[in-house]
Amino acid sequence: MTQRILLGAAFYFLWLGLSGHFSPFLLATSILSVIGVVLLLSRLGLVARDYQPFSLVVSLVIYWRWLLAEIVKANIEVARCVLGLGRPATPSMAWVEASQKTDLCRALYANSITLTPGTITVLAEGDRFLIHALHREGIAALQEGEMDRRCLALDENFRGRRG
Incomplete structure (x- = not known):
């Protein structure tokens, strides 16, 4: 679970750094997108337990x-x-x-x-x-x-x- 949270945080901060948009709507939808991506990666087995x-x-x-x-x-x-x-x-x-x-x-x-x-x-x-x-x-x-x-x-x- 910790790996998924860390991966999600890394994705989110990468998105923030690359997008440069900080409207409440985009911030909220980006959180939903990151959650979706992390869930998809987990479901595909691409997030291993020892992954840092x-x-x-x-x-x-x-x-x-x-x-x-x-x-x-x-x-x-x-x-x-x-x-x-x-x-x-x-x-x-x-x-x-x-x-x-x-x-x-x-x-x-x-x-x-x-x-x-x-x-x-x-x-x-x-x-x-x-x-x-x-x-x-x-x-x-x-x-x-x-x-x-x-x-x-x-x-x-x-x-x-x-x-």
């Missing part, structure tokens, strides 16, 4: 902070390219391996690649993704594996908490 949602939330916050910095750096690089101030585009495509074991974290990895300007996940096939990049260096950076390692750490944290 706040440790996963802390890991996610650290990951999102890192990803946001990567998105900002990539935005600057793409803007420089478009304005003709940076290196010219060298479009390329390549396969990149995904080390994550869960579909959730593989999807997080693929979406993180796509969120980063200048790269997009074109195709997901098993444990590898076909990536299109504005610069060859974007593919090389992905093949070095920093983003993969960070998503893998989240994957291990998630799987470790669920048993």
Whole structure:
């Protein structure tokens, strides 16, 4: 029961932080939505007894902070390219391996690649993704594996908490 309350609180505060709306109606309906989601997750068996949602939330916050910095750096690089101030585009495509074991974290990895300007996940096939990049260096950076390692750490944290 405690895990469900903590998970619900984490969802609710995430919603508050992302929405920025504080009218009484929205606050009340968001509480009902969170309760519904927690009940659904419980019914599906996705809330295990040893699950500690706040440790996963802390890991996610650290990951999102890192990803946001990567998105900002990539935005600057793409803007420089478009304005003709940076290196010219060298479009390329390549396969990149995904080390994550869960579909959730593989999807997080693929979406993180796509969120980063200048790269997009074109195709997901098993444990590898076909990536299109504005610069060859974007593919090389992905093949070095920093983003993969960070998503893998989240994957291990998630799987470790669920048993």
